[in-house]
């Protein structure tokens with residue numbers, strides 16, 4: 001899908017269904033077909049073609065005329081013939097940048113949907129809202145949106161030197177630019193100072 005713009009939508013724009021991009025996950029791993037050092041995301045009309053019955057799926061939007069979906073498979077599902085489950089990080093460079101970015105979007109929507117089937121406030125099953133990407137609780141009214149985790153990251157220079165840091169859980173010898181998650185009420189600059 002290189003070069004084609006993804007347009008996020010809440011519902012398929014037409015009843016007609018053609019081939020669609022399917023980002024199918026088992027846990028955090030994406031279903032791909034690997035060939036000659038590249039990895040390919042299924043571009044098919046239905047997951048039936050792969051013999052897969054997902055736990056649930058989410059319509060994400062369109063690329064050109066093609067619909068884009070994410071889907072979640074049960075942990076016990078084996079990959080179809082010639083395909084494999086692959087961690088997204090391992091696919092960096094093996095799929096084009098546009099597809100990789102869409103895979104990142106897909107896993108977040110899939111994971112949010114998986115994690116918000118029940119209200120975090122009162123435990124009631126939630127319902128998908130049609131007017132926005134959210135799930136609402138019919139009992140207490142709490143609305144659950146996809147969760148974003150803002151991060152600040154900066155590369156500090158001094159002449160030809162860089163200021164790096166390491167965390168105790170890093171692999172030996174590994175250093176990083178200064179980075180951290182933003183806490184409630186913090187500015188991006190305050191994150192870096194902390």
Ligand SMILES: [Zn+2]
Nearest residue numbers: 119122137140
């Ligand atoms: Zn509730």
